[in-house]
Amino acid sequence: MARAVYRRTLLKLSGEALGGLDNTISPESLGHLSDELVDALTMDVEIAIVVGAGNLWRGATMADQGIDRATADYAGMLMTVVNALALQDALERRGVTVRTQSAIAVEAVAEPYIRRRAIRHLEKGRVVIFAAGTGNPYMTTDTAAALRAIEVGAEVLLMTKNRVDGVYDADPNLDPSARRFDKLGYIEALNRRLSVMDSTALTLCMENNLPIRVFDMFRPGNLRRVLSGEPVGTLVEGDGERVSK
Numbered sequence: 001m002a003r004a005v006y007r008r009t010l011l012k013l014s015g016e017a018l019g020g021l022d023n024t025i026s027p028e029s030l031g032h033l034s035d036e037l038v039d040a041l042t043m044d045v046e047i048a049i050v051v052g053a054g055n056l057w058r059g060a061t062m063a064d065q066g067i068d069r070a071t072a073d074y075a076g077m078l079m080t081v082v083n084a085l086a087l088q089d090a091l092e093r094r095g096v097t098v099r100t101q102s103a104i105a106v107e108a109v110a111e112p113y114i115r116r117r118a119i120r121h122l123e124k125g126r127v128v129i130f131a132a133g134t135g136n137p138y139m140t141t142d143t144a145a146a147l148r149a150i151e152v153g154a155e156v157l158l159m160t161k162n163r164v165d166g167v168y169d170a171d172p173n174l175d176p177s178a179r180r181f182d183k184l185g186y187i188e189a190l191n192r193r194l195s196v197m198d199s200t201a202l203t204l205c206m207e208n209n210l211p212i213r214v215f216d217m218f219r220p221g222n223l224r225r226v227l228s229g230e231p232v233g234t235l236v237e238g239d240g241e242r243v244s245k
Contacts, residue, residue, distance in 0.1 A: 048154065085110075156212070213235055
């Protein structure tokens with residue numbers, strides 16, 4: 001059995017990865033993601049997770065429709081709590097011990113975010129799900145993922161979105177000639193405005209030398225491959241030359 005090259009990781013799950021049709025949570029997607037996580041945990045790794053809420057709510061989109069932006073963002077934070085609880089339940093049904101921590105107060109369903117407590121949970125082998133983003137409007141859950149990864153000492157930030165297998169130089173759904181990067185530097189990703197994550201999150205990772213791996217978690221076994229050090233998807237780190245295919 002391959003050994004993990006990362007001891008502690010933070011996985012960013014987009015809301016779309018959890019979503020189904022008509023702004024819902026897909027039981028099939030939830031089950032697949034949970035099974036992949038259960039399999040990865042057999043490698044004796046520590047996994048923290050940040051969840052988005054794009055399947056249920058988008059603050060920026062709702063603000064464009066007339067809702068106050070800060071209010072829309074706070075509503076989005078609450079939607080991430082919904083996704084976090086759904087994921088928590090799916091993992092617990094598979095025998096995993098999970099703790100959900102929220103950046104905004106929802107004591108009836110989740111612990112408050114406390115960095116030292118989160119680290120202690122990880123040390124005890126529990127999966128920790130971080131909900132409600134950073135607790136601040138105008139900040140994306142990508143930024144929350146970068147921040148939490150740095151705070152808890154994760155060795156890599158894993159990004160999985162809705163069946164996206166890496167970072168491309170164009171939208172592969174619109175441009176058949178789009179090329180996927182195997183490796184990419186932070187500066188190039190920022191300069192080219194590539195769809196890795198928002199610039200605040202990417203800059204935070206760059207300033208703290210936190211590598212980012214963007215991959216497709218819906219391919220069975222991919223999470224285990226990433227943790228084993230296999231070159232799956234796109235690696236963003238340093239300022240070296242890219243290699244694309």
